[in-house]
Amino acid sequence: MDLDRSELEAILERAKTALSEEEYAKLHAAMETLIFLTQELEKKRVSVQRLKQLLFGATTETTRKVMDRILDEAGKESKSGDDSAEGKETETREKAKGHGRNSAEEYVGAEKVRVPHESLKPGDACPNCQKGTVYESVEPGHLVRIRGQAPLGATVYELQNLRCNLCGTIFTAQAPPGVGPDKYNAESASMIALLKYGSGLPFNRLERLEGSLGIPLPATTQWEIMQHSADRIEPVFEEMIRQAAQGQVLHHDDTKMKILALTGPSGESTGSDPTEVSDRTGVFTSGIVSILDGYQIALFFTGHRHAGENLAAVLKQRASELGRPIQMCDALSRNMPDELKTLVANCxxxxxxxxxxxxxxxxxxxxxxxxxxxxxxxxxxxxxxxxxxxxxxxxxxxxxxxxxxxxxxxxxxxxxxxxxxxxxxxxxxxxxxxxxxxxxxxxxxxxxxxxxxNNVCERALKKAILHRKNAYFYKTENGARVGDLFMSLIHTCELNGVNPFDYLTELHKHANELSAHPADWMPWNYRDTLQRDAILLPNS
Missing domain, CATH: 1.20.1440 (de novo design (two linked rop proteins))
Known part of the structure; x- marks a missing residue:
């Protein structure tokens, strides 16, 4: 049976009135899957293995796993004396990193509480042998306790009101010191950004979670906080783009994305950006990871442009005296715009x-x-x-x-x-x-x-893929801009071993300072800037 997309969409549209919104979404997704699989089957290079990966996801591709799969499908059993792809079967395989208990040193975000001995102090006589003296050992004992807490908390200050019984004047108590004028502080904005753009939790799910914990947080309010925060810290993102252009190696790739404002009722593009290709309907999130002097900078851009075009736009800010950078990508022609002057490496x-x-x-x-x-x-x-x-x-x-x-x-x-x-x-x-x-x-x-x-870039794009799987789309191009900004900042922190919550919090607290000198507020040097300002402040 020949499948005509427009005919199927017309049938689906007629059935829309009889279906609930959830039922319509499921039926539409099933139709898209059928069309996609039909298109894949028509390709010459399609294989059963390829279709299994498309439907159920790719498994690990290590040589040992490939060997095991071949033996399994051939109905054979591996022999203990044979050499496998990862070494001899009889050899003991090392346990993968990340398994087992975490040491106390791993809890870098935990509160540290020093507990002195209840009856002894350094220099006291040993109560055991009665001859020696006790001293403090180099390493203390560690006791780790994990406590649960809501993502966002709130404090309600009940300010006492006193009314004069004659003139009726009301006298309201002053807010305690340090309360501040803003309802949502810097930490709340950082947490919402991490949950939404770092962990893929949609606004409506966070709204339900916080509501069940007694902290109302409407999805629209979350968006307003994110938009306001993004506007204030955008100079840092622009500086990251400038520094990324100076990198020695630039990885890039893209994945599909959806922006509702760029798609009309019948699927046609409605973008108005004159720099975009007018007949291109696809929307993509490009990921770029730049290696600069040992640091890694992750950038995300969502729109009609392919990854190669976004890379070309970034490299326009490259210093003229620098040589050609190494460009790492796959071999798709769309990754190689004519204006790129790079040393090309394929994955x-x-x-x-x-x-x-x-x-x-x-x-x-x-x-x-x-x-x-x-x-x-x-x-x-x-x-x-x-x-x-x-x-x-x-x-x-x-x-x-x-x-x-x-x-x-x-x-x-x-x-x-x-x-x-x-x-x-x-x-x-x-x-x-x-x-x-x-x-x-x-x-x-x-x-x-x-x-x-290009694995470092493919791992970076999992941020965008996680958002796509959970939120499905961006509503507007401005929403995509905000998402790109926070994903870039968060993943750059992760690549460089920096706590993204602390980093975003400090950016929000020092938004006025960073706009003047954004280069001082990169993930790898913002701590030095804070220490320098703390030293200068008492002297000023």
């Missing part, structure tokens, strides 16, 4: 993933490729753990990874030239992709600091 993970997707059909060939790339990644992890400089890392890769990649290229070429692989098969297309983009995929063998993959 090795994208090339590797093509072999993962067809590994069950071509196990021997794909495992050879995966094993080779596993060694390259192992070399890169070793260079990182040893703290090598970009130049040392380049030399290390040229020595250790270069020969392996040369062998892999020769093997890939032989598969095509000697007609060992059907060019139109899944394996043939995976090999063709690697060979076509070989220079960009192996820039790490020629350029200091060139990364292997």
């Amino acid at each position: 090795l993970t994208h090339g590797r993933r093509r072999f993962v997707e067809v590994a069950t059909n071509f196990p021997d060939e794909c495992l050879y490729v995966l094993e080779t790339l596993k060694d390259v990644y192992k070399n890169d992890a070793m260079a990182k753990s040893q703290g090598m400089s970009p130049e040392q890392r380049l030399q290390f890769h040229q020595t250790q990874s270069g020969p392996k990649m040369d062998e892999l290229k020769a093997w890939l070429t032989a598969q095509i030239e000697e007609r060992k692989v059907e060019p139109n098969s899944g394996l043939g297309e995976a090999i063709a992709y690697m060979l076509k983009h070989w220079n960009e995929l192996t820039l790490f063998l020629r350029q200091p600091g060139a990364p292997l993959d």
Whole structure:
């Protein structure tokens, strides 16, 4: 049966009057899924594995898991003496980082309470041996207790009113010191931003949560707080964009997004920005992660532009005396606008993933490729753990990874030239992709600091994807602007090991100062600015 989108939409629109809003949304989502799957099935390269990933999500792509999947689908059992992709099966695998108990040092946001001994102090005689004296050990004992609390709290001040029995004048008590004129303080704005844009909690869910805790917080009020806060701290975001343009390496990618104001009733674009492509209807959130002198800056931009176009706009602020940066992205043509002047590196993970997707059909060939790339990644992890400089890392890769990649290229070429692989098969297309983009995929063998993959940007885009899954859309372009700003600030903090709640709070408290010198209020130096101001304030 041929599926015509306009015909299906017309049927759905006629049925809308008989359905509730929730029922209509479910039926519309089912229709979109059917159309999408039909389009995927019509593609030449579609596979059962690809469809499973689209429907149920991708699982881990480690070489060991791929091997296990191949054995499972082939109905085999792995033998204890065989070498797996991650080492021998008989070897004890190290427990993954992050499992187990957290030490007391991990609770950096916890309140610290010093508890002295109830009966002894340093210098007292030892009550056990009666001969020695006790002294304070280097490390105290630790006792961690976790308490629950609402995301936002409130205090109601009941100001006493006194009325004169003759003239009727009312005398109201003054508010206690430190209360301040604002109903919502800096901490409340920071918490709403973290819940909404850092954790993907929609305004209406937070409204229900706080309402159940006895703190009314309407969704419209939350939005007004976010909009006001974004306007005040926007100079910091603009400074982040300027600094990101100076980066040595810039990763970028995008994901689909929806802005209701940019979509008409029948799906056509209604954007009015003259800089946008007039016939483009898609809306995307672009993620850019810039590496600058050891710091990582995350930027998000939502609109009709693709990631490459947003990167080009950012690089317009790059200092003219700087050389060409390294641009890490996948090999899509939309990532490469003509105006970009960069050293292009393509994501090795994208090339590797093509072999993962067809590994069950071509196990021997794909495992050879995966094993080779596993060694390259192992070399890169070793260079990182040893703290090598970009130049040392380049030399290390040229020595250790270069020969392996040369062998892999020769093997890939032989598969095509000697007609060992059907060019139109899944394996043939995976090999063709690697060979076509070989220079960009192996820039790490020629350029200091060139990364292997674009994983850091793909992880950053999970912020936008989480928002899309929970809130579904932005209502207006201004709403997208606010979301991009807070996601950029929050994820930049996370990338640099900075507490985003503390950072946003200080920005809100010092909005007037940061507008004059935004460069002093980056996540990695705002603490120094606060300390400097604290020293200067008593002297002024």
